[in-house]
């Protein structure tokens with residue numbers, strides 16, 4: 001799918017036109033894309049959306065229809081529209097791999113280029129990265145709650161529009177949900193497609209048993225029967241057992257049943273007992289109905305016997321406290337030779353200036369200990385003192401027995417990708433590996449362990465100096 005360059009906020013175009021008119025469009029600029037608070041009040045986020053973002057950057061160009069639309073707005077000078085004809089992204093992008101575990105305040109993407117190109121891409125990059133990172137994080141939480149039981153993604157019908165449904169399936173896969181009911185996502189991204197059937201299938205036949213039999217006749221090998229249309233334990237499960245016997249006589253095994261209402265823990269325990277007693281211990285129990293990580297946790301603690309979770313609405317819409325939207329932002333951190341800082345009265349909201357690196361302190365077992373944001377060229381070593389970004393007086397010492405690993409690489413240079421895109425499977429495997437290296441407490445949902453993200457002494461000094469300069473400038477201004 002091509003992303004149109006008009007998929008942007010008008011102000012990106014007016015600013016770029018302004019920079020062009022002031023001959024500032026080629027001044028070197030550096031922007032950071034980051035968010036401040038981990039979503040869902042959780043302990044981390046799973047970074048996703050990089051590949052679509054790079055595709056957007058690589059293919060960025062205005063076609064004739066788009067240029068004539070802009071011309072029709074009667075807003076832009078003709079010479080600016082001619083400039084847009086050859087407008088491309090020729091900059092550099094530094095980023096973590098998709099599927100990496102990331103934290104608040106850390107630069108995710110750093111975009112360097114001429115001021116015009118680096119500014120212009122803000123809205124589209126935020127649109128792509130914010131949503132996919134939010135979904136991948138939700139998927140990782142749901143997958144963690146499921147503790148090894150499979151999770152199927154059923155979100156398309158409740159997703160935010162057709163593209164939301166597609167990119168949601170992609171990001172959910174990176175976060176650990178390894179199949180989808182979305183057939184287009186299956187074709188486009190190679191995600192395994194799976195599913196059962198709706199209540200309407202049962203209602204289309206005179207009775208439940210006939211409906212089950214007719215479904216099993218067409219799909220004897222992949223048959224999952226929805227058992228809650230009339231009464232799960234009195235009708236659905238007994239009828240499913242009848243079908244399981246009929247299938248076995250023909251040399252097939254019933255794959256499973258789906259529970260979609262009521263007390264899912266209780267019904268799964270009773271259904272399991274009934275299938276086991278009838279000689280079908282392998283029949284899988286799938287549960288759906290407004291499931292999320294908290295429901296799964298609760299159901300599991302009740303001793304449920306659910307093998308597979310079908311998760312739709314709450315995954316696709318990133319529901320939950322601290323969900324809804326990831327508040328990722330895109331801020332100018334350097335222009336020309338000058339590091340830049342956006343100050344507010346709240347130090348926690350003052351941005352981190354200049355080109356930076358994100359270092360992860362990793363213990364001798366490979367586990368993640370804490371992250372440090374440092375200036376790009378700044379030497380930094382285990383044992384160094386580092387600072388709390390929200391409180392420059394608060395300091396800690398990095399442990400002596402850690403390795404410091406750069407979490408990001410240059411993924412695009414002069415507008416071209418530096419490496420071929422990893423497969424979605426590789427990004428999902430990367431996420432699973434990284435989640436496994438987090439402190440266990442960072443994964444829990446209520447009051448998670450706060451993983452430290454500190455700033456180096458060099459960055460801390462630069463930030464304080466720039467804040468002082470801004471203050472002096474404000475005082476000197478009448």
Ligand SMILES: Nc1ncnc2c1ncn2[C@@H]1O[C@H](COP(=O)(O)OP(=O)(O)OP(=O)(O)O)[C@@H](O)[C@H]1O
Pocket residue numbers: 260261262263264265266288289290291292295298299302
């Ligand atoms: N044992 C359980 N523990 C915790 N949550 C559960 C359990 N069983 C079901 N749930 C969750 O509780 C909610 C049940 O909502 P609700 O009462 O509307 O479902 P229902 O009884 O099936 O009704 P409906 O037919 O309208 O879906 C869902 O989010 C479901 O996932």
Ligand SMILES: O=P(O)(O)OC[C@H]1O[C@H](OP(=O)(O)OP(=O)(O)O)[C@H](O)[C@@H]1O
Pocket residue numbers: 154155157158197198199200260288289290291310311312313314
């Ligand atoms: O609950 P979610 O997590 O969103 O999972 C997807 C839901 O979508 C379907 O319900 P729907 O009522 O749309 O159709 P149905 O007739 O198949 O139940 C399905 O039965 C699930 O309950």
Ligand SMILES: O=C(O)c1cccnc1
Pocket residue numbers: 154155157181194195196197198258288310312
């Ligand atoms: O295949 C299913 O069971 C399914 C698909 C989408 C939504 N709900 C259920």
